[in-house]
Amino acid sequence: MVRHFVFLTFALPLMAVVLTATEKPNVIFILADDLGIGNVGCYGSDRYKTPHIDKLAAEGTRFTQCFTAALCGPSRALIMSGRYAFRNGATNQDACTNLDPKEIVLPRLFKAAGYATACVGKWGQLPGEPGDHGFDDWMRFNGSGVYRNVDGGKPERYSINGDDKKLADGEYMPDMCHDRVVKFVRQHRDEPFFVYYPMSHVHGELLPTPDSAPGSNDLMADNIAYMDKLVGRLIAELDTLKLREKTLVIFMGDNGTGKGMADRATIGGKVLSGMKGTMLECGGLVPMIACWPGKTPAGRVSADLIDSTDFVASFGELIGTKLPDMTFDGQSIAPQLLGQPAKPREWVFNQLARMWYVRDAQWKLNEKGELYDMSGAPFTETLVNGPHEARTRLEAVLAKLNPAGGILDQGDGSGRHANKEKKKAKE
Known part of the structure; x- marks a missing residue:
């Protein structure tokens, strides 16, 4: 299909951030699946406990006005491209798989800056393999919400660097992804690295976690708790490797809480407006936390408007890489990440x-x-x-x-x- 449209350059103001080569951080971008603000403790969730994510927020900055597309494919396309859907074509889930490869900008930025790069987790909503777009190492599963094999069903499939595999009975995909991330970080601890970590949790159809009690009647709470546990284990690994002060960790949801779970994701006893797939507030309003000890202000809560096109511009500025000659919609939030004076967005789209x-x-x-x-x-x-x-x-x-x-x-x-x-x- 030939696409005909005109790009309008709509420049958003940027504040310059200057870091020395030794200050440029490792980056781990954790993207939770179908996790809305009502599912996270530090955002005021009535029902769900997330002590490790809350600790990450207490040691960094929690953003209360971060917006992205209300479905996973378009949301991931925004993050990867830094461009709105009417520019990149990712207007629906199916269209995302047909993205022009030039739209997958984010991993190439890190490669151009000399970073080792890895993608571990969900990728199927985007075109090709992660390795086609600048990831050195990848482990990806097919579809969404892959946890374990179900009795009587076909084995779940995944691939490692293009080698197709079947999930064995008894294996738990979230644990396997965590182990892959840790392996990559250990291997590249002495050089700058970027890890894109789109998790299984907490997309349905939810299954019992290794920690679920027999007959548990709240699998959402179980899965949120296990996701939180994995985040805590990863941060502990960074501490062990003495990489914590060298690493910027971003934790974000890819869209709002999924249908069937939204009424339970209350804050202060109130149901939120909207859920995944809707254009109401909490279809696209998501949790977003940034933590880089010694750089990101600890304990700060920011109400600056952010949308998910901003990550390409932000990481490009932090690591000193020039963006391709295209129209981008993001505004760098690098100053906010570093506690420096910033001119926030006036609006999000x-x-x-x-x-x-x-x-x-x-x-x-x-x-x-x-x-x-x-x-x-x-x-x-x-x-x-x-x-x-x-x-x-x-x-x-x-x-x-x-x-x-x-x-x-x-x-x-x-x-x-x-x-x-x-x-x-x-x-």
């Missing part, structure tokens, strides 16, 4: 299929022209009719972005699939 919105600190305007007062977020969103200065201001942002003039979604409208009717016609 979010898209799924042909639905989108632009949001500032208090207001949200969507593709239908509906304006919402977000002062009650993340619990309520109040429709505001008629003229308003916020409407005028956000309309100008959307007009400049012009998402309708980019790559338009050709899927079923949900963001989950390509056009089902076309698929049926071919069958």
